[in-house]
Amino acid sequence: MKKLLTLFLVVLLAKQGFAQIDPDLLRAPDRDSARIKLNMDAVYDRPFLQVAKLPVALGGYAEANYQYLGADGLTEGHQFQMRRFTLFVSSGIAKRIKFLSELEFEDGTKEINIEFASIDFEFNPLLNLRGGIVMNPIGAFNQNHDGPKWEFVDRPISATQMLPATWSNVGFGIFGKKYLKNWVYAYEAYLTNGFDETIIANSENRTFLPASKANRDRFEESFNGAPLLTGKVALRNTKIGELGLSYMGGIYNKFQDDGLVLDEKRRLNVFAIDFNTVLPKLNTFINVEWAWVNVDVPATYTEQFGSNQQGGFIDIVQPLIKRPLFGFERAVLNAAVRLEYVDWNKGKFSSTSGNISDHIYSVVPALSFRPTPQTVIRLNYRYNWQTDLLGNPAAKLAGFQFGVSTYF
Amino acid sequence: MKNKLMILLIITCLIGIGTSCEKTIPDAPADDEILDGPIEGLTPEQNRIFLNGDVAFNGDVFSSANGLGPMFVANSCGSCHAGDGKGHPFTTLTRFGQSDTLGNKFLLLGGPQLQNRAIPGFQPEKIPAGATFSNFTPPANTGLGFFEAISDASIMALADANDADGDGISGRPNWINITQYSQIRPGTIIRNGKYIGRFGKKASVYDLLQQTANAYSQDMGVNSTYEHYSTYDNQEIDPEISNQKVLDVVFYLKTLKAPIQRDQNNADVIAGKQVFLNISCGKCHTPQLQTGPSNIAALANKSFAPYTDFLLHDMGPALDDKYTEGTAMTPEWRTPALWGLGLSKNSQGGGYHLLHDGRAKTIDQAILTHGGEAEQSKNKFQQLPSNEKAKLIKFLESL
Numbered sequence: 022m023k024k025l026l027t028l029f030l031v032v033l034l035a036k037q038g039f040a041q042i043d044p045d046l047l048r049a050p051d052r053d054s055a056r057i058k059l060n061m062d063a064v065y066d067r068p069f070l071q072v073a074k075l076p077v078a079l080g081g082y083a084e085a086n087y088q089y090l091g092a093d094g095l096t097e098g099h100q101f102q103m104r105r106f107t108l109f110v111s112s113g114i115a116k117r118i119k120f121l122s123e124l125e126f127e128d129g130t131k132e133i134n135i136e137f138a139s140i141d142f143e144f145n146p147l148l149n150l151r152g153g154i155v156m157n158p159i160g161a162f163n164q165n166h167d168g169p170k171w172e173f174v175d176r177p178i179s180a181t182q183m184l185p186a187t188w189s190n191v192g193f194g195i196f197g198k199k200y201l202k203n204w205v206y207a208y209e210a211y212l213t214n215g216f217d218e219t220i221i222a223n224s225e226n227r228t229f230l231p232a233s234k235a236n237r238d239r240f241e242e243s244f245n246g247a248p249l250l251t252g253k254v255a256l257r258n259t260k261i262g263e264l265g266l267s268y269m270g271g272i273y274n275k276f277q278d279d280g281l282v283l284d285e286k287r288r289l290n291v292f293a294i295d296f297n298t299v300l301p302k303l304n305t306f307i308n309v310e311w312a313w314v315n316v317d318v319p320a321t322y323t324e325q326f327g328s329n330q331q332g333g334f335i336d337i338v339q340p341l342i343k344r345p346l347f348g349f350e351r352a353v354l355n356a357a358v359r360l361e362y363v364d365w366n367k368g369k370f371s372s373t374s375g376n377i378s379d380h381i382y383s384v385v386p387a388l389s390f391r392p393t394p395q396t397v398i399r400l401n402y403r404y405n406w407q408t409d410l411l412g413n414p415a416a417k418l419a420g421f422q423f424g425v426s427t428y429f
Numbered sequence: 430m431k432n433k434l435m436i437l438l439i440i441t442c443l444i445g446i447g448t449s450c451e452k453t454i455p456d457a458p459a460d461d462e463i464l465d466g467p468i469e470g471l472t473p474e475q476n477r478i479f480l481n482g483d484v485a486f487n488g489d490v491f492s493s494a495n496g497l498g499p500m501f502v503a504n505s506c507g508s509c510h511a512g513d514g515k516g517h518p519f520t521t522l523t524r525f526g527q528s529d530t531l532g533n534k535f536l537l538l539g540g541p542q543l544q545n546r547a548i549p550g551f552q553p554e555k556i557p558a559g560a561t562f563s564n565f566t567p568p569a570n571t572g573l574g575f576f577e578a579i580s581d582a583s584i585m586a587l588a589d590a591n592d593a594d595g596d597g598i599s600g601r602p603n604w605i606n607i608t609q610y611s612q613i614r615p616g617t618i619i620r621n622g623k624y625i626g627r628f629g630k631k632a633s634v635y636d637l638l639q640q641t642a643n644a645y646s647q648d649m650g651v652n653s654t655y656e657h658y659s660t661y662d663n664q665e666i667d668p669e670i671s672n673q674k675v676l677d678v679v680f681y682l683k684t685l686k687a688p689i690q691r692d693q694n695n696a697d698v699i700a701g702k703q704v705f706l707n708i709s710c711g712k713c714h715t716p717q718l719q720t721g722p723s724n725i726a727a728l729a730n731k732s733f734a735p736y737t738d739f740l741l742h743d744m745g746p747a748l749d750d751k752y753t754e755g756t757a758m759t760p761e762w763r764t765p766a767l768w769g770l771g772l773s774k775n776s777q778g779g780g781y782h783l784l785h786d787g788r789a790k791t792i793d794q795a796i797l798t799h800g801g802e803a804e805q806s807k808n809k810f811q812q813l814p815s816n817e818k819a820k821l822i823k824f825l826e827s828l
Contacts, residue, residue: 089450094457222492284550372518411517411778417455
């Protein structure tokens, strides 16, 4: 009984102690002091809070939304979704050694992923070593994907349904930056575990890079022993904007096992270009990403799985009102639009020489209200035209989406 | 003041969106513009089974992980039958090995169907030397329950094997052997131990269970307890799909609605139908039939308009691939149903791929390829004035 009482008192006191933490003790840890931010900095360019002298800083973001979508007259009705709840933990282990991790819960607890968990060593601004679970720097969205940063409820189709955002793997790499007046030049290069054969054997019935995300073993072992190379170069000018060129490639199939040859080595190659800028005077933010995917699909397999894919998106965000609103000092109301296109199967049927379709167009006009820069309330109207492999009349999907997202 | 106005605007917007949700989604296509959907009159429990079958038919995709192949033609039902309509040449299948009524001599060499694709690391099948073959474009699967529910007696009533009426048309059933798992229909007519086939281009399949189990096995390399010999090495293997799933798909196929004719009151369509009858197309493409009893009430004793007589007809040398099935001769084909013809373009990628192998790219071409028992009708078609031809085509496109 005494023990129980003691335990109760300890818990009660501990609770009181936490409740009385002075907010002044919560402080944002030092962030990357780079003068100009790049997409590659997104992983650390997040709000963190540190309690007193605790060696770790905490952060995260949440995304919840409502949608009413329908396709060709059929609808699933009103849907409420807890899309993401993400926790960040970072730690400055020593001067120029830091650790950051990102743990994400998607759709409640349907998917739980460690999206990032890396130790960075800075030897020189031009030479940093990173090891752990890294986000492969293909395109810009994969590295810069936090919900509160975007005016749209859904992530770009090309980024999640063609490129496999968020795509992270265990590996090592180097990165660095060089500043010259108004310019910054940067590079990243990683060797990680990679894809597997599910990219051409999946329930999506198309070449689908995100299928490999389901392979949890990739954090323990490589599917085929061949590393995936991902590299990116980026440059930014304070007046012009940021341009990124990236590549990801490697062998995806199990070509041998136990010393026995199972198949020839089959590669996949992904190229991406991304660009973002803010137009002077108008303050219009423009963000573009486009990618090309090439996969060595066996000629004797089905044409359902394409060898070539391409797609991308452009976001245009126009601030309409920038002034205190409803008591929020830095409130902004934006109008935005996203245009998207993905072709999952670029090619021609061998039987008819006709074009293979399997593509989607999408337009998403949006309104977003940011009471603070780290929080967004957004209202989207989505309209998709999706054509099947054969090029039959497009299926139309449309409807409203409403969501909130914030860092915390 | 500005804030109050904005709050008012936001509330008005939210109420507007909330009350008009359904108007913001794209309209459903008209029922007569699509082929999928159930027949009218299913019970709620039948609707559930229909939906299960729909998911299996249109949603299940097979890969090496869940039974595909190793050799196959397609990896899902929907790959061949987009929107439940006619298929595209990219999933055309090839049958080989039988050139007379005595059976297929190439069964031990991979017959009767070619699996022209293979999962990575395997090689697809090739047609053995000396085997004749025919290419089959996937048919539409709508209204198949009506096909199943018509009685053998009704089919026999249309037959005229010896052309007793002297019209040059001599339809006859394809008398076939059935599988061990086929469920014999009440009123089935048996002749010399053989049964009337009604499904397939050559009418070589007895029922939808055989058609479905066979498609899983021969088209996708997915074995069931019904068809349990691998197409890869002819060995008996464990089932890769449950009986329940096969039966759900059979039920789905049975209860898919019949295509609905469009523009039925259009004067040209009405005139076109008259031309169709005048040049004797309707002698094989029988406009109206009646189902018999069925354990699915919505299919029992119903009138339907398939434009087929389920009989074999000699279609002449142009359509003789020197390959056959059952007791059909090589130039004989089961009259294909014409219902849904006008919607074929919507499932074949925007263009027609007609006749058994998709060779005809227009309805006109398909008619002109007819021969044999259809020679007279073809000649009459050729002699039609262009406006009557146009009305005939318009009628066919309304189906």
